[in-house]
Amino acid sequence: MSKKNHKYIFVIGGVMSGVGKGIATSAIGALLQAKGFKVNLMKIDPYLNVDAGTMNPTEHGEVFVLNSGLETDQDMGNYERFLNRDLGSEDYMTSGMVYRSVIERERSLGYGGKFVEAIPHITDEIRSRFQSAAEASHSDVSVIEIGGTVGDYQNFLFIEAARVLNLRHPQDVVFVLVSYLPVPGTIGEMKTKPTQNAVHQLNSYGVQPDFIIARGPVALDAKRKEKLAIWCNVKPEHVISAPDISSIYDVPVNFEREQFGTLLLQALSLRTRVRRDGLEKWKKFVRTIASATEEVRIGIVGKYFDTGDFVLSDAYISVIEALKFSAYAVGKKPVLSWINAKDFEKDVEKLSLLAEYDGIVVPGGFGETGIEGKLSAIRFARENKIPYLGLCYGMQLAVIEYARNAVDLAEANTTEINKHTPHPVIDIMPEQKKHMAEGKYGATMRLGAYPCFLKKGTIAGGAYVKGQSSKVSGSVSERHRHRYEVNPEYVARLEKAGLVFSGTSPDGVLMEIAELPRRRHPFFLGTQFHPELQARPLAPHPLFTAFLKAAVKRSGKK
Numbered sequence: 001m002s003k004k005n006h007k008y009i010f011v012i013g014g015v016m017s018g019v020g021k022g023i024a025t026s027a028i029g030a031l032l033q034a035k036g037f038k039v040n041l042m043k044i045d046p047y048l049n050v051d052a053g054t055m056n057p058t059e060h061g062e063v064f065v066l067n068s069g070l071e072t073d074q075d076m077g078n079y080e081r082f083l084n085r086d087l088g089s090e091d092y093m094t095s096g097m098v099y100r101s102v103i104e105r106e107r108s109l110g111y112g113g114k115f116v117e118a119i120p121h122i123t124d125e126i127r128s129r130f131q132s133a134a135e136a137s138h139s140d141v142s143v144i145e146i147g148g149t150v151g152d153y154q155n156f157l158f159i160e161a162a163r164v165l166n167l168r169h170p171q172d173v174v175f176v177l178v179s180y181l182p183v184p185g186t187i188g189e190m191k192t193k194p195t196q197n198a199v200h201q202l203n204s205y206g207v208q209p210d211f212i213i214a215r216g217p218v219a220l221d222a223k224r225k226e227k228l229a230i231w232c233n234v235k236p237e238h239v240i241s242a243p244d245i246s247s248i249y250d251v252p253v254n255f256e257r258e259q260f261g262t263l264l265l266q267a268l269s270l271r272t273r274v275r276r277d278g279l280e281k282w283k284k285f286v287r288t289i290a291s292a293t294e295e296v297r298i299g300i301v302g303k304y305f306d307t308g309d310f311v312l313s314d315a316y317i318s319v320i321e322a323l324k325f326s327a328y329a330v331g332k333k334p335v336l337s338w339i340n341a342k343d344f345e346k347d348v349e350k351l352s353l354l355a356e357y358d359g360i361v362v363p364g365g366f367g368e369t370g371i372e373g374k375l376s377a378i379r380f381a382r383e384n385k386i387p388y389l390g391l392c393y394g395m396q397l398a399v400i401e402y403a404r405n406a407v408d409l410a411e412a413n414t415t416e417i418n419k420h421t422p423h424p425v426i427d428i429m430p431e432q433k434k435h436m437a438e439g440k441y442g443a444t445m446r447l448g449a450y451p452c453f454l455k456k457g458t459i460a461g462g463a464y465v466k467g468q469s470s471k472v473s474g475s476v477s478e479r480h481r482h483r484y485e486v487n488p489e490y491v492a493r494l495e496k497a498g499l500v501f502s503g504t505s506p507d508g509v510l511m512e513i514a515e516l517p518r519r520r521h522p523f524f525l526g527t528q529f530h531p532e533l534q535a536r537p538l539a540p541h542p543l544f545t546a547f548l549k550a551a552v553k554r555s556g557k558k
């Protein structure tokens, strides 16, 4: 072991996926942090993709970009939000990454002529990645979520690596099974059998869970706790009841009601490092959510709507959370509506419905679908003085809209959609051309944190100063994920027509923020970066808060 007594908590799913393993992992992190420990949270995705960057958001949900530029699973976003800190590339692992390292090592004779096998070589690589993450983050405890459900073919090697770690350091490793207890409608009673089966399956891998998080529509009663404890071989108090609740941010406080944090520390032979209740700020945040009753209505004009509502919220999860945090920060209850951009293409009359909203957001995206609809929505927001926030594609489209309707470049476009447009106001970045020509799509966008210089006296400049003074000395760091940019050749014309580029790359070449002056519009602002990726419940993002403030003002006027 690299670091003596470093502690590991493995979170494994049982029965079925989608029951909140990521949130459980995040909440465990928040609990341990509240007890004074430095925690890193790590996500394992068992698929063969090297990262999450090439996946379609409709199928996989949002791609969450770290400061390093690594494109990861949306759970990493929850982790950062709950920990209120940045995570590193080491905190994310896929089977693709692991296999790639092992195969590359084999190709360079790194295994000295031996057979290279799943066990022990893949599992050794996995364990060494657990350690690298612990080292890189200087944490006391790593909470590691193994994606998928026990019994899956794909995640077995990760569980095996964890088993070996536990074998060598039994004092330092804890296993938590997040299971589901259904209440079938016809029976009306909570059933424990699927969880028992999941535990038995885990046992067959040589792993005994120390804790069971019993997810379900209702709380677990004493009788079933006892039953699970006996059949699954865990202490009754180690069966943690985790019923459905209205806000995920209630979870740390709910867990602690079951003494989960204290019990975890005991299981790891650790003692709390704080005297006062470290969860106070979470409790306060939860109270803020509950006390916000006056509504602020935000319309999100997007395109990933085709496969049902739940998919949508996954595809834009960071945007949704960022809006909520800032709404709570200004004391309002966020009411978010999904508006399919394509609707405006079929029926322009529908645009007038946008006037009902206090603010409009066009989030990031790729490709052609719904673009003209989004452009019409942006125009409507600009002309009717509805607060507008454009994120990445939403900023590029705002620039196109402005070029078309305020600069008289009627055919302005992005070369992402029309390569032959006479006015490519948004164009592919020079280095991106090469990647595209070579068919290199994975991890080749402009990714991760870059500095953005702010112009004084602008909306953006002011928002950051008010919101996060510690981060500001004329420049802020924001995360990116794009191939296209505002074409430098059009900047002067756009500026002359009144658009203000209030944020740029340090060399002034890349336009990072575009806005209209406040005297012309209450709030019309777009960012080439993704501010939503750094919005946190306990530290809302200043640009979102500025947008929400403008929306609240409008709601008061209506």
Ligand code: GLN
Binding pocket: 363, 364, 365, 366, 367, 391, 392, 393, 394, 396, 416, 481, 482, 483, 484, 485
């Ligand atoms: N499609 C645009 C680009 O590649 C915007 C990307 C995004 O919104 N993340 O530049």
